[in-house]
Amino acid sequence: MCYIFNCSDLHTVHSSNLLVKYTDDTYLIIPATNSSLIPDELNINQWASASNLKLNPNKSYEMIIYHSSKKITSVPPPLEKITRTHELTALGVSFNSTLSFSQHRQNLTAKAATSLYALKTLKAHGLQGRALWNVTHATLVSQITYASPSWRGFIKAEKIVCLTRSPRLTC
Numbered sequence: 047m048c049y050i051f052n053c054s055d056l057h058t059v060h061s062s063n064l065l066v067k068y069t070d071d072t073y074l075i076i077p078a079t080n081s082s083l084i085p086d087e088l089n090i091n092q093w094a095s096a097s098n099l100k101l102n103p104n105k106s107y108e109m110i111i112y113h114s115s116k117k118i119t120s121v122p123p124p125l126e127k128i129t130r131t132h133e134l135t136a137l138g139v140s141f142n143s144t145l146s147f148s149q150h151r152q153n154l155t156a157k158a159a160t161s162l163y164a165l166k167t168l169k170a171h172g173l174q175g176r177a178l179w180n181v182t183h184a185t186l187v188s189q190i191t192y193a194s195p196s197w198r199g200f201i202k203a204e205k206i207v208c209l210t211r212s213p214r215l216t217c
Contacts, residue, residue, distance in 0.1 A: 052097050059086045068137060081122045088125070107131045114144035139193045147197040151205055154190065161186040 049070045056072070058065045060083050064075040074087055094101045108130045112118050124130045133142045133149060140150040165182055173181065198206070 052099065055097075056090070056093050059083070059089060063087055071137065073136060084122065084125065103127045107134060109134050109143055111143050111145060114146070137193065139197050141197070141200075145200055147200050148205075150197055151201055157189050158186060161189060 050067070053067050053072065056065065056067070058074070060080065062077065062080055063083065066073040066075065072090070074090070076084055076087060091101050106128045108125050108128050109132065110118070110121060110130070133140065135141075139147070140153060141147050142149065165178070165186060168181060169178060
């Protein structure tokens, strides 16, 4: 809660850029057309210092997102003290620089298989009916549906079918 109150005065310098804040995570999104404005937007260090906070450079990443079928012609130089990455996990959803969510889908399938095994074990030990459904919903269903609107539209139809099949099958 304290971070939410503290960061209420943190805004982008330029209105065409976007700052997304959630719990203690902050995401600065700058379109390629504004890449020259990146130094202006990195006022977060000054804001953090003025707000009695410290930016952790070990948890700060830069990722350039591009279309997989298009070749990148000009890439800005890496930012000082900020690691450039090709894969990122934001609020539990993993994606890469081409907006592929395949790693997230693979992680989700593995977690679902583990949950399914645990549910089968509970059922074998006598858990049934409404109690079994409640545990299933709290574990397996919640894992599969968490943040699904943010990534489902980015995966191919055959991979969606794979998610609806048994987690034991490889996708």
